[in-house]
Amino acid sequence: MEHFTLDIRSACRSFAVGYQRLKGKQCLFPFGLHCTGMPIKACADKLKREMELYGNPPQFPEEEEEEEEQKKITDEVIIKDKSKGKKSKAVAKSGSAKFQWDIMKSLGLRDDEIVKFAEAEHWLEYFPPLAVEDLKKMGLKVADWRRSFITTDVNPFYDSFVRWQYITLKERKKIKYTIYSPKDGQPCMDHDRQTGEGVGPQEYTLIKMKIVEPYPAKLRLTPSSFFQDILGCALSAPLTSYKTIYALPMLTIKEDKGTGVVTSVPSDAPDDIAALRDIKKKQALREKYGIQDYMVLPFEPVPIIEIPGYGNLSAPLVCDELKIQSQNDREKLAEAKEKVYLKGFYEGVRQSVNTNITSGHFMKYACIRSTLAWLQEHACSRSYGLGTRLPWDEQWLIESLSDSTIYMAYYTVAHLLQGGVLNGQGPSPLGIRAEQMTREVWDYIFFKTTPFPKTDIPKEKLQKLRREFEFWYPVDVRVSGKDLVPNHLSYYLYNHVAMWPSDSGKWPKAVRANGHLLLNSEKMSKSTGNFLTLSQAIAKFSADGMRLALADAGDTVEDANFVEAMADAGILRLFTWVEWVKEMIANQNNLRTGPADTFNDRVFISEMNSSIIKTEQHFERMMYKEALKSGFFEFQAAKDKYRELAIEGMHRDLVFQFIENQTLLLAPICPHLCEHTWSLLGKSSSIMKARWPTAGPVDEILIRSSQYLMDTAHDLRLRLKAYTQPAKAKQRPTPPAKPTHCTIYVAKTYPPWQHSALSLLGKHYKSNNGALPDNKVIAMELGAMPELKKYMKRVMPFVAMIKDNLEKNGPRVLDLELEFDECAVLLENIVYLTNSLELDQIDVVFASEADDKVKEDCCPGKPFCVFRSEPGVLVSLVNPQPANGLFSTRIDIRQGDSKDSIIRRLSRVNRGIKDLSKVKLMRFEDPLLGPRRIPVLGKEEEGKMPISNSSVFHINLQENKVHMSDNGLKMDIGDTLLYLVQ
Structure with missing residues (x-):
């Protein structure tokens, strides 16, 4: 089941491929399914535990006693990586379900089906085909599904590929030891965690302080054994106004964290001021730790940070406000820290600087440096989950971010090795077995200077694999989420350079990062009900309706906002567009022909050309919201304006030129509907084989x-x-x-x-x-x-x-x-x-x-x-035609009126008249008796005379009469005229 949030990335890639194909380029957009990591294994093991504890099918207790665990609140402030979400994926995806079994049932699975998911391998068999099915419904422009595959050692070919990569990296001295967790027995980075993502390393600053006389009698290596000896020790510390300070006890210090000795900032840290006041007030406490009065009583907090509302001694002030008596007032101290730390971080001022910068643009180099510094600490292996075994130590698995850094190279040959079987366990189109793919064979395929290896694989087969790689590589553009820029995408760049250090032609050309996807301006979460899967979105809005709304959701790294109202409106727009195309095709013989040289014809041509150029520029920059704006919304607006302004009628050639251009401009975003429109135009081949429209000259002045x-x-x-x-x-x-x-x-x-x-x-x-x-x-x-x-x-x-x-x-x-x-x-x-x-x-x-x-x-x-208002004489206009919905009315006839001006005035009163050219204006031969005669069905024109285009009307306001002149003849029309609509 494909999570909808991920599909803005798929959509972006699909839009790019659709556009580039129209530009005549050969495009390869393969799609793999990454199964490496801990989450699948963790969910499978969780199912096993639930069946062991509660039976099969499990009989869960009505209320799970989880309150004690939820009440565990740590006193220390945890520093989180702000590039990660504060809410874990597990909560967001599982919603309110507490048990894995319930989560699986929420997906529509039966009890007898859920049992199979206790084995991690079943997840790899069940879900990937469903994801492929949903992506095909979406209209993802994957040219060759044979290149799709799953990761982990379940796929023997991909497993061999990843092992080759890491043997190569180790030989090139790119592998080193990293941070290790004694509790878990393995490294555990962000993507390995089911919950707790976003928690980063806490930074410590080591401060050297000189011990002054009298020196302590002895020193030991571990803080747990020597803290009693160092208490009361005289120290010379940097950046303090006191010449000598003393090491004092503090109850909240953790001896197993760092050195067990910390600097004290009682001016801004509530814990520190509480400890200082305790030891000042309580003589028994001083005696317990051997602290003399001169070591503590003369000392007061040194002001450091000015905080609006709290001054430069914020901790003492807040502790006094909350009436904190000692270090044991844990709840009040936690409240004090929340107040002081938050306001101090955002609004605190240490020392004003003299600025001399008036303007300019700045790059956050610190972000780049911190990311690069963090990368070297990332572990490429762990001991739990799914994946490929580390070739030189198979108790370890290559972790999820590390086995997917050069998999794009594998795409180029996957179809020839796996033949479209996702797990790579089917017959190979080239007749190659996974165990034949030795390190030397992979070297020959991917390193063009490597000689042919010793292998029983025929040379022409390996040459075919090498040609595929050399033809398609490097990667022209990779699209991914902004959260992966400081980790996965950086690994992607570094690994390519490490694998092809002297062949920059194999390095990636471009990366496009996009934001997360909001649903109706809110984060997606099952727990709140604001959630949508890909299959649900397609069923609700259609593939093209969803794609249109995704394109309109937003560009760049800002979070895109998928608005359901926009998707509904998009479907209506697309439907209206197709119906209009059908109408134009059916009525094309009624459209204007001849030279397309009126003012509005020329404007329409220039506006079409301008929109084509703008849309092409937006697609080149991968700005799809802007491309949709210029290539659909503004393009349609130009057509609507032309239809409104072209009183003489729209030109047939321009209408069909517009339809063809619109279909091509929209095709990368809404391929299904555009394919249908393309066939309505009578095109024999698919729109996928068409070419991007060529823009003519643009008259900006026009x-x-x-x-x-x-x-x-x-x-x-x-x-x-x-x-x-x-x-x-x-x-x-x-x-x-x-x-x-x-x-x-x-x-x-x-x-x-x-x-x-x-x-x-x-x-x-x-x-x-x-x-x-x-x-x-x-x-x-x-x-x-x-x-x-x-x-x-x-x-x-x-x-x-x-x-x-x-x-x-x-x-x-x-x-x-x-x-x-x-x-x-x-x-x-x-x-x-x-x-x-x-x-x-x-x-x-x-x-x-x-x-x-x-x-x-x-x-x-x-x-x-x-x-201004001109006077007129009221005249009745009667329609003698039966059962046509038209009615009689009275309008003013004004001096100098013509036949056309009267018909226009009539149409404003009688909205049932749509085509003025079909209106015939007539007068009675006998203006006195004619209106009194009873009309005869089928003889509506009997006793009437048509009014010609050269006729001019004259009025006499004093007598309230109207007469008409035509070719020098003057005729009285009485008080009634007739009109017929053909």
Whole structure:
């Protein structure tokens, strides 16, 4: 069963392989299953113990008496490695289950099946095939499942490979002794522990103190035997204001830890001040240990650290607050330490430094040094668990982080040795037996200068294995979790260098680290119910829905956040996309053809090309959230904008170019759906054999002019809303009528005062290599200009706005004129603007033709608008067609209206009209009697005349009448018109 948290790594690798294949590269993405270590063996042994204690099947007690063990609280502060989680994996994975048997039952296993898991080997037979099955459902782009394998000595080929690696490392003097645990009889590093991960070594600082006269009579080697002799000893210590100090007793010192002698810091350590006060107050205690009064009574704590709220003697202050009487007040002392140590660590100040650094970027070299220093202490073996035996001492096993450092080399030949059998115990495709894989044979395969060994394996077979390795190696990129950077990934790099010291061409090229996976912004944990397995995620969201949400979960080493609502929304987006593709294919003959050269056609082409380039850059950098943003969300937004703006209709060639490009851009992330879409387009071969789309030229100015259009449309809507729904302070007794017309004023140049300010900013920008001076300097220079004196209250806010836009949009904001003709852009999209604002007419004029107020408020890129309402005469529009859902209504006819303007106005009232080109507008031959006649079914046009495109309507407001002129003829239309929808 695959844990969902691990699959962001699998997804990242799968996205990379999918993209690189579209780029025409040969990609190998094998997948192995690592079974080495203690957890499997520990779980199997736990099952055995439970059956021994409680029977088979076990009859567990209702309540397990575990409280005493849980109440064991250690008094000392445990230093933890902050790169590790504080909560153990065991708790997170097992949830609230206390027994291993219950954990297995929670996986859906029967009692008779659970019994088999008491043998560790059964875990290796049962779970790996299930993991492979889930990964295949996910759509993992593993090109060759024959290369998959499990580790440990159960797999004889991999076992031989790891033994070869460690024999080689030992001969090269890369193996040494390490830390040993007397209690466990073995080294025990992080990944070997079922619980207690994250606990690191505690750092000790050795301080040399000179013994001064009178010298002690004798000295012994062990602290347990000589502490009585050294008590009361006079010492000269560094970094203290006292010339002589004395060794004093402290009840909490552990004699078996370090030297048994520690320095005392009573100013900041509650235990130390409690011990000092005890020995000062209690003469009997001094006599017991032979301490004279002069050795302790004159001494007071020396201030060291200033802690906000506690001062520079925090320990005495907190001990007084909590009323701690002696060293035996353990609970109060623990509370005091928690207060003092936490606040002192984060907020304590020892000595202020004089800083002379004003800016710069810094690398945490200390992190690198500490990691490298820690690596040399890591043990490569232990005595318990599963794995490969150490070749020169088989009582030891090679531990889990050490047998998986160069396994990528084994991938290159695994299929020829194992033939797809995970445990390597099937027939070998090359007919090679595991015992034939001697050290010399492995040397020949992986070290290209090694001569052919003495072996009964035919030379051509070994040459085939060597060619496979030489073809695929080195590793181009490895993806793993950020928690493995200071350990496993570092071993990975060092081991490659150690195995191929003179062949840097075999060293790894790149490593991508990713964060952990959160589920709905919280850590995954069975105990809280916030947990999801891979198979559950696929069943719930589909493979592509899950992959889409994984890609959107986040990039870099920050923890990714898999949001179920996003996965649900993603499924809806993908479904909508496929349905739209089907709709376009079914209606392709109704799409526009001919030259694709309108303003919106050209914008759409440039936006597609721009998105292709951006998405390619993101995939190259393995930034999949950004790739999804530019290659799907923004790509779809460009299509939606094109569909909205293209009043003349979308162009067929561009629509299908978009569909093909979108399918290719999304294929690395959602391969199943894209394969389906690819087949809908009639492609004969798989999308896996397709190529990444080639981007054409990008007209950035054209794209910015389109953005200007969208910004202007948005601004006009806001102004229209403010006009029709004024704020309470500006409300009139009667609400304003809905406007019918709008005049947009466009400025070719900035107002004089803005022009002067921009000129000055542009001058500074060029002379200062792209930097602007402080506002004080700019204000002084602008204030010295006579023409700006009356505008000074407006000038500096304008400068602030320009400086802000400069950071966002670059130096073009300092241009005195726009890089495109905004009047032409507005006129070319005037129908869209008119329809979008539901107006009858919009006029675009230059601000130079307007009054002074408009000139002051209008500048390039920021048009000014004025709304107004034109009077009209109400006329009835009747639809005589039966059973079509359309209705009769009344609309205003205005001076100069045309057939098209009336139909547009009608469509705003009657939303059932979707295609304006199918609307036919008619008038009665007899405007007086025609409306009174009863219509005849099937003869809806009888007695009516069509209104032509050249017709113009005229109104008489005094008489409330409308007439129409066409080709010099004047016709009265009465009070009714008709419309039919074909």
